[in-house]
Amino acid sequence: MKVTKNQVDDLNMTVSIALDKGDWAEPRKxxxxxxxxxxxxxxxxxxxxxxxxxxxxxxxxALAEAVNKLVTDALNGFIEENKLNLLGEPLPSEKQSDNNWxxxxxxxxxFDLAVAPEVNLTVTADDKIPFYTVTxxxxxxxxxxxxxxxxxxxLESGETAGEEDFVIADFVSGEQKIEGAxxxxxxxxxxxxxDFVGLKKGDVKEVDIVRSFPNEAxxxxxxxxxxxxxxxxxxxxxxxxxxxxxxxxxPLTQATFDQIFGEGNCKDEAEFEVxxxxxxxxxxxxxxxxxxxxDAKEYLINKAAIQLPDAFMKRWIKTANEDKFxxxxxxxxxxxxxxxxxxxxxxxxxMKDQDMKVEKEDVMKQAKSMAAYQFAMYGMxxxxxxxxxxxxxxxxxxxxxxxxxxxxxxxxxVLTWIRRTATLEEKEVSLEQMRELTK
Numbered sequence: 001m002k003v004t005k006n007q008v009d010d011l012n013m014t015v016s017i018a019l020d021k022g023d024w025a026e027p028r029k030x031x032x033x034x035x036x037x038x039x040x041x042x043x044x045x046x047x048x049x050x051x052x053x054x055x056x057x058x059x060x061x062a063l064a065e066a067v068n069k070l071v072t073d074a075l076n077g078f079i080e081e082n083k084l085n086l087l088g089e090p091l092p093s094e095k096q097s098d099n100n101w102x103x104x105x106x107x108x109x110x111f112d113l114a115v116a117p118e119v120n121l122t123v124t125a126d127d128k129i130p131f132y133t134v135t136x137x138x139x140x141x142x143x144x145x146x147x148x149x150x151x152x153x154x155l156e157s158g159e160t161a162g163e164e165d166f167v168i169a170d171f172v173s174g175e176q177k178i179e180g181a182x183x184x185x186x187x188x189x190x191x192x193x194x195d196f197v198g199l200k201k202g203d204v205k206e207v208d209i210v211r212s213f214p215n216e217a218x219x220x221x222x223x224x225x226x227x228x229x230x231x232x233x234x235x236x237x238x239x240x241x242x243x244x245x246x247x248x249x250x251p252l253t254q255a256t257f258d259q260i261f262g263e264g265n266c267k268d269e270a271e272f273e274v275x276x277x278x279x280x281x282x283x284x285x286x287x288x289x290x291x292x293x294x295d296a297k298e299y300l301i302n303k304a305a306i307q308l309p310d311a312f313m314k315r316w317i318k319t320a321n322e323d324k325f326x327x328x329x330x331x332x333x334x335x336x337x338x339x340x341x342x343x344x345x346x347x348x349x350x351m352k353d354q355d356m357k358v359e360k361e362d363v364m365k366q367a368k369s370m371a372a373y374q375f376a377m378y379g380m381x382x383x384x385x386x387x388x389x390x391x392x393x394x395x396x397x398x399x400x401x402x403x404x405x406x407x408x409x410x411x412x413x414v415l416t417w418i419r420r421t422a423t424l425e426e427k428e429v430s431l432e433q434m435r436e437l438t439k
Contacts, residue, residue, distance in 0.1 A: 001070065003078050011115050011309040014093060017074050019067060019107040027066035032058060063104060071109050079113075087114040087309065088316035114312040119349040121304045127422040129299050131292050132429050132437065134284035136277060140431060144280045145272070149249040152259050158246035161185055161199040166245040171207070171223070173234040180242065181222050188212075203241045210235055287434055293411070294438070296418050297343050306342045313338070347414045354417055362409045363402075367392035370405065 002018040032051065035058040041049045055062075075090060093110035161167050167183040185196050192212055199205075213219040220227045250256040257266040266275050314330050317337065330337075350356070371391040375383045395401045429437070 001074060003074055005078075011117060011307065012312060013113050013115065015075060015078055015090070015111045015113060017071050017109045017111075019070060021105055023070060024063065024066050024104075024107070027070060028062050031062035031066050035062060060101065063101065067107055075111060084113070085116040087116050087313065088320065091312070091315055091319060094315075112312060112315075114309040114316070116345070117307055119304055119306060119345050121300065121346060121349060123300070123350070123418055123421050125421070125423050127299070127303070128425050129292070129296050129418070129422050131295075131419075131424040131426050132288055132434055133426060134287060134431050134434050135428050136280055136284065137430070141273075141277055141280060145276045146249070148260055148276060149252075149256070150247070152250040152256055153248050154250070155245040156248045158244045159200065161197055161241075161244045162246060163193060163197055164247060166247075167196060167199055167241055168243040168245060170240045170242060171209075171237040172240070173237040176234070178223050178237075182245075183222075183239075187218075199241050199244065201241055201243055205239055207237050207239045208235055209233065209237055284431070284434075287431075287438070291434065291438055292419070293415055296415055296422075297339075300346050300418070301339060301342050304342065304346055306345060308338055308341065310334070310338070313341070347410055350414050350417065351410060356410075356413050356417070358406060358409050358413070362413075363396070363405055364392060366405050366409050366412075367395045370395060 001020075001023045002016075004016045004018070006014040006016070008014060032054055036049060036051060036054045037047045039049045039054060039057075040046055041053065044050075044053075078084075079086065079090075090111040090113050093112050096110055097108035099107045099109075155166065158165060162185070164186045166185065169181055169183060171178040171181055183196065185193055188196065192214075195205075195212065209219060209223070213222060216227050216230060220230055223230075223233060225233065250259070252269055252272065254267070257272060258264070260266070261275050266272055314327065314334060317330050317334075318325060318327060368388045371388050372383060374391075375388075395405065
């Protein structure tokens with residue numbers, strides 16, 4: 001056996017492995033004996049079939065298995081012996097030697113390897129990274145308070161239907177009747193909505209349901225049929241209004257304060273103002289942290305200037321994903337992938353240099369934070385601790401979710417260290433300016 005290395009450049013090499021009959025003959029013979037011991041062939045007792053028959057049936061497979069193991073062991077041995085830190089996995093070279101498997105004598109296999117580049121990076125106070133602080137304007141605070149009250153508001157009966165209201169109505173067409181259907185004016189187009197604005201309890205009107213409710217999923221739900229059954233419905237129905245429901249903001253009462261901030265944490269309108277501002281500032285702080293994360297990563301990626309073997313990486317992505325993506329798709333997304341890959345290398349180096357460790361408590365804390373955020377998306381602000389713990393454990397039970405959570409913890413550790421070490425160039429911006437930056 002002969003293993004030959006060809007150093008293409010600093011990041012790419014080709015390893016060639018040559019085998020002759022003396023390398024693979026004995027391993028192939030052992031494989032054939034294994035097949036013979038387990039062969040169940042009609043006319044012969046188990047394990048007693050003649051070797052000529054075993055070779056005829058399994059000779060090619062035994063050869064392939066023997067050669068594959070020899071090549072794999074040789075390649076892994078070469079990597080270990082040379083202490084190579086590789087990117088991805090070795091790939092068969094696109095230009096392989098011609099091997100004659102039908103009349104074998106010698107074999108030659110070529111593999112492309114990519115060596116991980118060294119990350120040369122230091123972070124000091126000389127590194128200046130912008131940090132944007134969003135100012136809380138009076139108008140923004142007013143809108144935020146209104147938003148909180150709207151979030152915890154409820155539907156109440158009204159006199160006439162407005163543009164954001166609901167109409168509860170019965171629909172009749174011949175013998176068919178749908179009772180208590182909710183008609184949401186807020187989701188209608190302006191052209192359609194004008195036909196429903198101003199309706200009152202007891203009003204009756206003819207409705208073309210295809211024109212008035214063009215969304216097939218909504219129309220199917222309203223008339224209690226499957227989407228594929230919509231064509232069986234009459235087009236025109238008589239609609240009778242039973243009630244008009246208007247969405248009313250929550251009142252400034254103790255019950256509302258308890259709903260928003262937790263029982264007893266806010267006692268009057270003055271405290272509501274303070275608490276709302278604190279929560280808004282927390283949201284702004286998250287936006288500032290998110291923007292800093294983007295800027296810090298971008299700054300360090302540019303500073304480190306890590307070179308990647310791009311052609312190899314694109315091939316490896318395609319292979320690792322089992323050809324789920326075309327090369328055209330990979331080319332289109334490669335810059336984003338390469339940026340993430342470079343940041344992962346930087347994060348790994350900083351964690352190693354600073355002896356950072358991810359603790360179990362940090363992972364659980366992050367999982368609970370994600371759980372709380374997801375509950376908040378559904379308007380559930382003060383979720384009991386045991387519910388957060390249970391949902392966090394479910395997240396960590398999913399391998400992909402757990403990997404993302406650990407990666408987020410690592411990011412936070414590294415970015416916190418960068419924030420303490422580098423110089424923050426603090427700048428105040430409006431919310432609109434921040435969101436424009438984040439685009």
